Amino acid sequence: MSGDTEHDSLVMLRHDINNQLSNIQLCLSELKHEEGCQSEDCKFYIETIQTACKKIEALLQNPER
Numbered sequence: 001m002s003g004d005t006e007h008d009s010l011v012m013l014r015h016d017i018n019n020q021l022s023n024i025q026l027c028l029s030e031l032k033h034e035e036g037c038q039s040e041d042c043k044f045y046i047e048t049i050q051t052a053c054k055k056i057e058a059l060l061q062n063p064e065r
Contacts, residue, residue: 014060021053028053
């Protein structure tokens with residue numbers, strides 16, 4: 001695989017992962033406001049997933065880290 005092709009593949013992969021993270025974050029945001037998800041456990045799980053999404057986003061923005 002040439003350098004340009006590898007770079008292009010990585011850029012596309014980052015883009016695709018970011019798209020999926022956006023979908024997850026949107027769903028979590030909506031779920032957070034659902035009546036059925038008002039327990040402390042549910043809120044904890046949502047916040048944990050949101051934190052993980054933010055960490056993944058940071059890794060994608062700074063892959064050398």
